[in-house]
Amino acid sequence: MKQVVDLAELKKELALLKTPLGFVPTMGYLHDGHLSLVKLAKQTCESVVASIFVNPTQFGPKEDLNAYPSDLPGDLKKLEMAGVDLVWLPTPEIVYPKNFNTWVNIEGVSEPLEGAMRPGHFRGVATVVAKLFNAVEPQKAYFGQKDAQQVAVIKQMTRDLNFPIEIIVGPTVREPDGLAMSSRNTYLNPEERKAATVLYRALTTAKAAYAAGERDGEILRKIMHQTIESEPLAKMQYVSCADRENLYELEHVKSGALLSMAAFVGKTRLIDNLVLSGKDSE
Amino acid sequence: MKQVVDLAELKKELALLKTPLGFVPTMGYLHDGHLSLVKLAKQTCESVVASIFVNPTQFGPKEDLNAYPSDLPGDLKKLEMAGVDLVWLPTPEIVYPKNFNTWVNIEGVSEPLEGAMRPGHFRGVATVVAKLFNAVEPQKAYFGQKDAQQVAVIKQMTRDLNFPIEIIVGPTVREPDGLAMSSRNTYLNPEERKAATVLYRALTTAKAAYAAGERDGEILRKIMHQTIESEPLAKMQYVSCADRENLYELEHVKSGALLSMAAFVGKTRLIDNLVLSGKDSE
Numbered sequence: 001m002k003q004v005v006d007l008a009e010l011k012k013e014l015a016l017l018k019t020p021l022g023f024v025p026t027m028g029y030l031h032d033g034h035l036s037l038v039k040l041a042k043q044t045c046e047s048v049v050a051s052i053f054v055n056p057t058q059f060g061p062k063e064d065l066n067a068y069p070s071d072l073p074g075d076l077k078k079l080e081m082a083g084v085d086l087v088w089l090p091t092p093e094i095v096y097p098k099n100f101n102t103w104v105n106i107e108g109v110s111e112p113l114e115g116a117m118r119p120g121h122f123r124g125v126a127t128v129v130a131k132l133f134n135a136v137e138p139q140k141a142y143f144g145q146k147d148a149q150q151v152a153v154i155k156q157m158t159r160d161l162n163f164p165i166e167i168i169v170g171p172t173v174r175e176p177d178g179l180a181m182s183s184r185n186t187y188l189n190p191e192e193r194k195a196a197t198v199l200y201r202a203l204t205t206a207k208a209a210y211a212a213g214e215r216d217g218e219i220l221r222k223i224m225h226q227t228i229e230s231e232p233l234a235k236m237q238y239v240s241c242a243d244r245e246n247l248y249e250l251e252h253v254k255s256g257a258l259l260s261m262a263a264f265v266g267k268t269r270l271i272d273n274l275v276l277s278g279k280d281s282e
Numbered sequence: 283m284k285q286v287v288d289l290a291e292l293k294k295e296l297a298l299l300k301t302p303l304g305f306v307p308t309m310g311y312l313h314d315g316h317l318s319l320v321k322l323a324k325q326t327c328e329s330v331v332a333s334i335f336v337n338p339t340q341f342g343p344k345e346d347l348n349a350y351p352s353d354l355p356g357d358l359k360k361l362e363m364a365g366v367d368l369v370w371l372p373t374p375e376i377v378y379p380k381n382f383n384t385w386v387n388i389e390g391v392s393e394p395l396e397g398a399m400r401p402g403h404f405r406g407v408a409t410v411v412a413k414l415f416n417a418v419e420p421q422k423a424y425f426g427q428k429d430a431q432q433v434a435v436i437k438q439m440t441r442d443l444n445f446p447i448e449i450i451v452g453p454t455v456r457e458p459d460g461l462a463m464s465s466r467n468t469y470l471n472p473e474e475r476k477a478a479t480v481l482y483r484a485l486t487t488a489k490a491a492y493a494a495g496e497r498d499g500e501i502l503r504k505i506m507h508q509t510i511e512s513e514p515l516a517k518m519q520y521v522s523c524a525d526r527e528n529l530y531e532l533e534h535v536k537s538g539a540l541l542s543m544a545a546f547v548g549k550t551r552l553i554d555n556l557v558l559s560g561k562d563s564e
Contacts, residue, residue, distance in 0.1 A: 007444070011446075099390070099528070100442050101388055101389045101390040101391065101438060101442060102386065102387070102388050102389075102408075102438060102439050102442035102443055103386075103387045103388075103389070104384065104385075104386055104387075104443075105384070105385045105386075105387055106383055106384050106385075107383045107384075107385070108381070108383040109383065126384075127443075130443050131442075131443055131444045134443055134444040134445050134446060135444045135446075137446060156383055156384060157384050159379075160382050160383060160384035160413075161384055161386075161409075161412050161413055161416055162289065162413045162416040162417045163416050164293075164416060164417075164419060246381070
């Protein structure tokens with residue numbers, strides 16, 4: 001596996017890779033969710049490129065940029081084992097050079113939920129992803145369903161700006177007890193770690209109600225809210241039952257709707273989501 | 283010369299063209315300025331693609347979108363004669379489909395001068411150019427120095443978002459009496475057409491003062507202002523003597539500074555500019 005830092009090195013190494021090229025952008029501290037995206041890419045792409053970059057512009061001033069976990073030696077080992085051909089490790093100065101002044105703004109889909117709680121977050125995400133796309137020029141790019149709104153935002157940007165890239169979404173990978181894998185899970189102490197399963201319990205409780213015939217969005221949101229409130233260590237930030245593409249809250253719920261939420265468990269902010277379907281298997 | 287409308291047709295035809303590919307984006311009603319860009323592209327590119335699209339998002343609500351001149355049969359003939367291989371003629375619905383919601387904002391360089399007079403103009407320009415770049419995927423793209431701030435904005439966007447495209451700037455092409463070629467010159471009646479040379483006269487008067495040793499930006503701006511005011515049919519909107527990259531107004535002027543201006547001649551808004559240099563030849 002080749003490692004590069006500079007953009008010129010990246011371009012040089014990219015020219016040597018066979019296409020179609022699959023791209024897995026990450027912020028590092030990799031878990032099985034990231035590696036499942038590499039696996040997906042390996043299935044249909046001739047070459048796979050990953051990036052590790054903790055993007056400062058998607059963190060708010062009071063967020064965890066400086067505390068964000070990292071383990072570069074571990075990450076490189078995991079990516080190599082997973083069969084990645086090339087990993088790009090740009091510095092903040094490479095991504096945001098002096099006098100950087102261009103921002104990609106997605107209106108609509110980036111505004112509610114995470115967008116409302118984290119002002120500027122999706123502007124940072126869209127801008128860095130546009131840059132990564134232009135730098136790596138992949139045919140396919142892989143994102144996890146765990147960040148459902150990010151997926152909607154990036155699909156919207158890709159379509160709107162005509163990026164010649166197919167966006168592929170991998171399913172959320174979970175711990176055995178249902179907790180969605182996240183680099184931020186490392187912040188949880190043992191007690192919080194147990195309590196953190198409340199997000200998935202809230203989602204599956206609402207899903208069970210949907211499966212039993214409940215179609216009122218407000219009731220499904222209430223079910224999720226009440227489940228989270230039942231856990232003393234958890235504090236709900238939002239719950240949502242929305243159209244999965246435009247993220248409008250739904251009154252009448254149908255198959256394909258997105259249940260999502262954010263909650264603090266202790267001081268750690270966690271998100272999770274689940275797409276409702278007519279099938280019992282989902 | 284192939285003509286395409288749909289994005290899928292465009293991609294199909296692009297796949298047949300040899301690279302390096304040169305791209306000349308236009309709003310149509312072509313003049314020798316546009317054709318000089320095609321000529322430039324022909325010099326170093328294996329294939330040349332042009333686009334004709336009057337981009338609604340770069341016009342303000344009180345501007346001349348609906349009056350903007352067009353002559354598609356004439357344009358196609360000119361592009362074919364100039365040796366263009368492929369012309370893309372997208373509709374507004376293709377460029378801005380339902381639920382379009384993504385905007386590219388360039389801060390700093392897009393804010394003064396044209397940006398101040400035409401709020402939203404450069405957001406529209408940057409967004410459509412990002413789309414055109416991703417749709418056409420050229421190695422080189424050609425823009426006219428006539429729109430000096432647009433050049434600065436597009437260079438900034440290309441650098442900031444890592445578009446793998448070289449921006450090439452062609453010199454302003456002028457009528458024999460000095461008027462910069464512009465599709466909007468067609469709005470001028472014969473009397474206004476004569477008066478419109480005042481912009482170039484203002485630029486050359488300031489340039490002569492610079493050549494004679496004047497280095498005070500405020501005095502050069504005054505010279506341009508006074509020249510325009512001397513023409514009864516003209517009304518100055520702004521004059522500028524600025525850094526050509528970031529467009530900060532200069533107190534002390536040196537080689538490479540950009541003289542620029544906007545003025546109404548009758549009801550027609552015209553812009554022009556000139557880069558100062560140490561050499562007498564420019």
